[in-house]
Amino acid sequence: MMSARDKCIYFISLHRTGLTVSLLTAALLLYPLYEDNPYTLGITNLIAINTMVVLGLNLFIGYTGQISLGHAAFFGLGAYGSAISTATYGLSPWPAMLLVALLVGLVALLIGVPILRLSGHYLAMATLGFNFVVHSVLLEWDEMTGGPSGFSGIPYLGVGDFSFDNEVRLHYLLWGFTLMGLLLSLNLVRSGVGRGLAALAEDETAAAALGVNTRNAKIKVFVLSAVMASIAGSLFAHCYTFISPDSFGIFTSTDMVIMVVVGGMGSIWGSLFGAGLLTLLPEVIGIFETYKDFVHGIILVLVLMFLPQGLVTGLVDMVRVRLALRRREAQ
Amino acid sequence: MLQLMSVCKNFGGLPALGHVSFQVPHGRVTALIGPNGAGKSTLINCITGVLSATSGSVLFKGKEIAGQPAHAISRLGISRTFQNLRLFPRLSVLDNVLTGLTCEGGQSMAMAMLRLPYLRHRERQLKLRALEALDRFGLSDKSSWPAGVLAYGDKKRVELARATVGQPDLLLLDEPVAGLNGEETFVVGEQLKHLRRAGHTLLLVEHDMDLVMRIADQVVVLDSGRCIAAGTPEEVRRNPLVLEAYLGRMEAVA
Numbered sequence: 001m002m003s004a005r006d007k008c009i010y011f012i013s014l015h016r017t018g019l020t021v022s023l024l025t026a027a028l029l030l031y032p033l034y035e036d037n038p039y040t041l042g043i044t045n046l047i048a049i050n051t052m053v054v055l056g057l058n059l060f061i062g063y064t065g066q067i068s069l070g071h072a073a074f075f076g077l078g079a080y081g082s083a084i085s086t087a088t089y090g091l092s093p094w095p096a097m098l099l100v101a102l103l104v105g106l107v108a109l110l111i112g113v114p115i116l117r118l119s120g121h122y123l124a125m126a127t128l129g130f131n132f133v134v135h136s137v138l139l140e141w142d143e144m145t146g147g148p149s150g151f152s153g154i155p156y157l158g159v160g161d162f163s164f165d166n167e168v169r170l171h172y173l174l175w176g177f178t179l180m181g182l183l184l185s186l187n188l189v190r191s192g193v194g195r196g197l198a199a200l201a202e203d204e205t206a207a208a209a210l211g212v213n214t215r216n217a218k219i220k221v222f223v224l225s226a227v228m229a230s231i232a233g234s235l236f237a238h239c240y241t242f243i244s245p246d247s248f249g250i251f252t253s254t255d256m257v258i259m260v261v262v263g264g265m266g267s268i269w270g271s272l273f274g275a276g277l278l279t280l281l282p283e284v285i286g287i288f289e290t291y292k293d294f295v296h297g298i299i300l301v302l303v304l305m306f307l308p309q310g311l312v313t314g315l316v317d318m319v320r321v322r323l324a325l326r327r328r329e330a331q
Numbered sequence: 332m333l334q335l336m337s338v339c340k341n342f343g344g345l346p347a348l349g350h351v352s353f354q355v356p357h358g359r360v361t362a363l364i365g366p367n368g369a370g371k372s373t374l375i376n377c378i379t380g381v382l383s384a385t386s387g388s389v390l391f392k393g394k395e396i397a398g399q400p401a402h403a404i405s406r407l408g409i410s411r412t413f414q415n416l417r418l419f420p421r422l423s424v425l426d427n428v429l430t431g432l433t434c435e436g437g438q439s440m441a442m443a444m445l446r447l448p449y450l451r452h453r454e455r456q457l458k459l460r461a462l463e464a465l466d467r468f469g470l471s472d473k474s475s476w477p478a479g480v481l482a483y484g485d486k487k488r489v490e491l492a493r494a495t496v497g498q499p500d501l502l503l504l505d506e507p508v509a510g511l512n513g514e515e516t517f518v519v520g521e522q523l524k525h526l527r528r529a530g531h532t533l534l535l536v537e538h539d540m541d542l543v544m545r546i547a548d549q550v551v552v553l554d555s556g557r558c559i560a561a562g563t564p565e566e567v568r569r570n571p572l573v574l575e576a577y578l579g580r581m582e583a584v585a
């Protein structure tokens with residue numbers, strides 16, 4: 001017979017994901033009651049936006065074993081897509097966001113089909129090239145994008161008369177989206193399809209021999225991650241009402257990859273951690289502001305040298321292996 | 332069940348397989364033997380779509396499968412193990428075996444993201460089957476370990492469990508007992524016999540002649556990419572060409 005304590009532990013371990021998500025949701029619901037400084041809320045809101053991009057990118061990196069150095073391009077296409085379709089053409093923001101996400105998904109499909117035949121360095125360079133192209137278009141096509149000086153006058157999102165126009169309201173909007181992304185990603189990786197993807201990330205030949213359609217899977221996850229980045233971009237545009245090409249250059253792409261690496265390849269919770277840590281760092285420690293890229297580079301090199309799977313995933317793996325080895329010794 | 336017709340495979344002009352033809356009958360154990368470098372693994376790779384044959388045809392249940400991608404061939408009911416273990420070292424032992432049920436785990440990413448009740452139900456059933464398979468191979472107590480930490484013999488068995496858990500129609504085993512000790516070899520041999528009794532069709536690549544003689548119904552001998560003999564274990568054992576292929580090598584080495 002199980003004691004009450006055992007039952008409790010069993011229940012927690014069985015529902016740990018659901019419980020963690022509920023706890024996080026509750027904490028986020030209450031957070032603005034305790035923290036009402038708009039500056040701080042602005043930072044946590046930025047974490048929400050970054051998390052959304054990093055979640056998608058981590059699915060792509062951690063669950064298909066590929067690399068993209070161009071996700072800021074999808075982020076930027078989402079932002080400018082929403083900005084142009086609402087401010088210039090007067091579309092209403094919600095349908096515009098959906099439409100733009102679909103279009104960006106289509107773009108990802110069109111470039112994904114040829115470039116996902118590549119892998120490793122070649123894929124990294126191809127995605128980097130794509131980011132360059134998009135970034136130059138944003139800079140050069142001034143009539144449409146406003147060029148280097150940016151695009152202003154983007155409307156806030158709203159429902160009826162209610163408009164998401166201050167930090168507290170944006171907090172609920174952005175984290176609502178991020179939690180949804182988190183939940184969908186968790187569902188995916190805990191499913192049979194997700195297991196096939198995890199297999200693909202570890203050994204493509206073996207995964208294919210077990211029935212994983214490796215080519216399709218890579219393309220599908222790439223498109224999914226682009227759509228997530230696009231939605232994050234749309235929210236970014238509607239949140240700040242001003243955007244400029246600076247936010248969507250290749251350094252943003254590498255920052256996103258660093259967040260994935262800090263979170264750990266294939267770790268959904270790690271994505272939240274990585275996005276959180278790297279968004280907070282420059283705020284917490286002043287000198288990071290100036291040397292941001294330098295510090296990010298160092299973090300990337302150090303993590304990859306000692307924990308090739310990324311920080312969180314690497315540490316979790318290490319603990320799992322230690323525990324298993326200890327039990328192996330004991331037998 | 333499986334019919335090879337004149338299968339050829341060249342690596343950059345060098346022939347590794349030349350016009351290999353034989354049949355793997357339903358419900359039997361066919362052993363594929365031959366000296367090192369004879370092309371046995373290459374042949375398995377050509378059948379399963381890991382490599383594509385240069386020419387020739389492979390019929391499975393009367394349907395042409397040569398040239399199809401590996402995942403499609405797997406979904407037709409052909410499963411395999413690899414000569415050099417190909418487990419997923421970071422996944423748990425249980426998850427490794429569950430990947431053997433990929434074909435039944437659903438294909439739609441959208442459904443998976445919504446985690447609909449029918450999928451959760453199916454997932455539970457798959458998990459039960461995987462646990463059963465682990466039990467058959469005596470690995471239950473290690474189900475939560477990352478596969479990378481297992482001892483070599485255990486890894487071999489996880490790969491067998493992964494290949495058999497989906498009840499494939501045809502099972503291709505590339506040296507399942509290589510590197511195992513006598514006792515472990517015996518146990519695996521019994522498991523293979525059990526699979527045969529359960530109606531599975533096996534194609535077994537193996538250097539261990541005792542094992543081959545013990546469980547094979549039919550033996551095919553490959554030498555330098557050519558099929559030089561086929562028949563019952565007794566016939567093959569007495570075939571002068573086979574003796575020469577093996578003994579010739581040994582003399583050359585000695």
Ligand SMILES: Nc1ncnc2c1ncn2[C@@H]1O[C@H](COP(=O)(O)OP(=O)(O)OP(=O)(O)O)[C@@H](O)[C@H]1O
Nearest residue numbers: 342343347365366367368369370371372373374414
């Ligand atoms: N990818 C490859 N590229 C070039 N040559 C290859 C490749 N794979 C195998 N070969 C060559 O093809 C021949 C057959 O190799 P194969 O691995 O099929 O032999 P085998 O019968 O499985 O041998 P063993 O008993 O040692 O496993 C060898 O001469 C090998 O060098």
Ligand SMILES: [Mg+2]
Nearest residue numbers: 371372373414
């Ligand atoms: Mg071989």
